[in-house]
Each structure stands twice: as structure tokens, then as C-alpha cells.
Amino acid sequence: MATTVVDRKLLIGGEWVETGDWLDVTSPYSGEIVGRVPKAAASDAKLAVDAAERAMRAPLPAHKRAEILVKVAGLLGRRHDEIARVISDEAGKPLKQAKVEVSRAMSTYTFAAVEARKLAGEMIPMDASQAGEGKLAFTLLQPIGIVGAISPFNFPLNLVAHKIAPALAAGCAVVLKPASQTPLSALLLAELETEAGLPPGWLNVIVGPASEIGDVLVEDHRVQAISFTGSSDVGWGLRERAPR
Numbered sequence: 001m002a003t004t005v006v007d008r009k010l011l012i013g014g015e016w017v018e019t020g021d022w023l024d025v026t027s028p029y030s031g032e033i034v035g036r037v038p039k040a041a042a043s044d045a046k047l048a049v050d051a052a053e054r055a056m057r058a059p060l061p062a063h064k065r066a067e068i069l070v071k072v073a074g075l076l077g078r079r080h081d082e083i084a085r086v087i088s089d090e091a092g093k094p095l096k097q098a099k100v101e102v103s104r105a106m107s108t109y110t111f112a113a114v115e116a117r118k119l120a121g122e123m124i125p126m127d128a129s130q131a132g133e134g135k136l137a138f139t140l141l142q143p144i145g146i147v148g149a150i151s152p153f154n155f156p157l158n159l160v161a162h163k164i165a166p167a168l169a170a171g172c173a174v175v176l177k178p179a180s181q182t183p184l185s186a187l188l189l190a191e192l193e194t195e196a197g198l199p200p201g202w203l204n205v206i207v208g209p210a211s212e213i214g215d216v217l218v219e220d221h222r223v224q225a226i227s228f229t230g231s232s233d234v235g236w237g238l239r240e241r242a243p244r
Contacts, residue, residue: 004034005033005034005035005036006034006035006036006086006184007035007036007037008035008036008037008183008184008187008188009037009038009187010037010038010040010044010187010205010206010207011187011190011194011203011204011205012044012047012048012051012204012206013047013048013050013051013054013200013201013204014051014194014199014200014201015200017038017044018038019038019039019040019041019044020038021038021039022036022037022038022039023036023037023038023039023180023183023207023208024036025037025090025181025182025183025184026181027089027090027092028091028092028181029092030092034089034090034184035089035090035183035184037183037184037187037207038207039207039208039209040206040207040208040212040213041208041212042212042213042215042216044206044208044213045175045177045206045208045212045213045216045217046216046220048175048204048206049146049175049204049216049217049220049222049223051173051200051201051204052146052173052174052175052201052202052204052222053146053173053222054201055173055199055200055201055202056143056145056146056172056173056201058199059143059171060168060171060199060202062116062117062119062120062171063117065113065116065168065169065171066113066114066116066117066169067113067197068168068193068196068197068198069109069110069112069113069116069165069168069169069196070109070110070113071195071196071197072109072165072189072192072193072196073106073107073109073110073113075192075195075196076102076105076106076109076189076192077106079192080099080102080103080106081099083102083157083185083188083189084098084099084101084102085098086184086185086188087101087102087156087157087182087185089184090156090181090182090183090184090185091153091154091156091181091182091185101155101157101158102157104158104161105157105158105160105161105189108158108161108162108165109161109165111165112165112166112168112169113169115166115169116168116169116170119141119169119170119171120141121138121139121140121141122138122139123136123137123138124136124137124138124139141170142171143170143171143172144170144172144224144225145172145222145223145224145225146172146173146174146175146222146223146224146225147163147167147172147173147174147175147223147224147225147226147227148174148175148177148217148218148220148223148225148226148227149163149164149167149174149175149176149177149226149227149228150176150177150210150214150217150226150227150228150229150230150238151163151176151177151178151179151186151229152179152229152230153179153181153182156178156179156182156183156184156185156186157185157186157189159229160176160178160185160186160189161189163176163227163229164176164189164193164203167225167227168198168202168203172224172225173201173202173203173204174202174203174204175204175206175217175223176190176203176204176205176206177205177206177207177208177210177213177214177217178205178207180207180208180209180210183205183207186205187205187207190203190205210234214238215241218238218241218242219241219242226238226242
């Protein structure tokens with residue numbers, strides 16, 4: 001039976017976009033082309049960071065973030081088998097393992113939704129010193145800012161979920177660069193995020209050369225944190241180039 005080739009677009013600022021250049025996604029099991037995605041350049045990465053910056057000008061309250069994360073978990077459950085098939089096709093995983101990965105991603109979003117409601121700071125009595133008697137201090141937790149996320153090929157859904165869900169729970173917009181070998185699962189997850197009501201710009205997904213996209217994410221001062229999973233050599237290199 002011939003494999004169906006799935007075309008997916010990049011997500012930038014709430015819009016599904018093409019770039020005029022395409023990357024083939026090939027199954028490592030069959031060698032067949034299973035999908036195509038637009039190839040992003042450094043200019044597209046900058047547009048994604050621009051979109052994330054605009055999004056964070058209108059912060060999402062904790063209850064709204066939690067509601068969206070719960071909805072994404074539910075959508076992962078409803079489309080469980082479809083998503084598992086995408087993982088299996090692009091990563092060459094046995095379908096049984098791909099289904100486990102979808103279930104783990106559901107749990108990741110569920111945990112993140114719980115945490116979104118708990119990120120509230122704390123109240124601290126100051127009477128440990130005489131001057132603080134009768135006084136209280138408090139802390140507030142604030143989003144750190146835009147998170148740049150770079151994910152690997154071997155868990156194309158769950159390791160993406162581990163980056164996106166906690167960042168959104170904390171109120172941080174995300175620019176994600178999934179592995180070029182396995183971007184279909186990440187783009188499908190982005191589709192579920194928008195369906196769940198995530199406003200434009202809070203999640204941007206771009207696929208392209210790590211040397212171009214990664215450099216923008218690491219060197220742009222507006223990106224306040226990098227979540228990277230990959231080789232230690234690349235990780236140390238990213239750290240060395242990051243703004244201080």
C-alpha cells in the first residue's frame with residue numbers, strides 16, 4: 001500500500017505559512033517520503049520571535065493557561081491513534097511504542113495544567129528578626145520571557161511536549177525548532193494547541209537548519225531561556241553563544 005504524503009505548514013504568529021522551499025520527511029523504516037514541511041530560514045525564526053514577543057504583551061492568566069493545557073491533553077486522547085501513526089511513520093517506531101509516547105505526552109500536559117494553577121509565589125513571616133515583627137513579605141512568580149525550544153528526533157512528540165507544556169504553564173511564549181527528520185508530530189501538536197484556544201504567537205513552530213534557526217534562538221536577547229535536548233557538544237556550544 002502506498003504511503004500517504006502529508007504536507008504541513010509552519011506556525012508563526014497564529015498563521016500557517018509556507019516559505020517556498022520544502023523539506024522531505026522520510027521514514028527511516030521504509031525509506032519512503034511520508035511528509036513535507038516548509039524549510040524555514042533565519043528570517044522566519046526572527047519573525048517567530050517577533051510573534052512571541054507580541055503575544056507576551058497580553059499575558060495569559062493562570063486559569064486560562066491551565067484550561068488550554070487540559071484541552072490539549074484531551075485532544076491528544078481523542079486523536080491518540082492518528083498521532084501515534086504519524087510518530088510511527090516519521091520516526092520508524094513500532095506503533096505500540098508510538099502509542100505509549102502519545103499517552104506520555106497526555107500525562108505531560110495534565111501535569112503542566114496542575115502546575116499552572118500552583119505557580120503563585122508565597123507569603124513569608126518576617127518575625128525571625130525584631131525589626132520584622134508583625135510584618136509579612138511575599139514573592140510573586142513572573143514568566144521569564146520567550147523560551148526557545150530545540151527538540152530531537154527520537155521522541156518527536158513527548159520531548160516536544162516536555163518543552164512546550166511547562167513553558168506555557170509558566171506563562172512563557174515558545175519558539176520551537178523540532179528536528180528536521182521528525183517535524184510532523186510537532187506541527188500536529190501545534191494544531192491541537194490552536195484548536196484548544198491558545199492565542200496567536202504563544203507557540204511558533206519552525207523547521208530548518210539548526211545552524212540558522214538555532215543561532216537566531218540563542219543569540220536573540222529577547223529569548224530568555226533555551227530548552228535543548230541533543231548532544232552534549234551542541235548543548236555546550238549553544239551555551240557559549242548565548243547572551244549573558
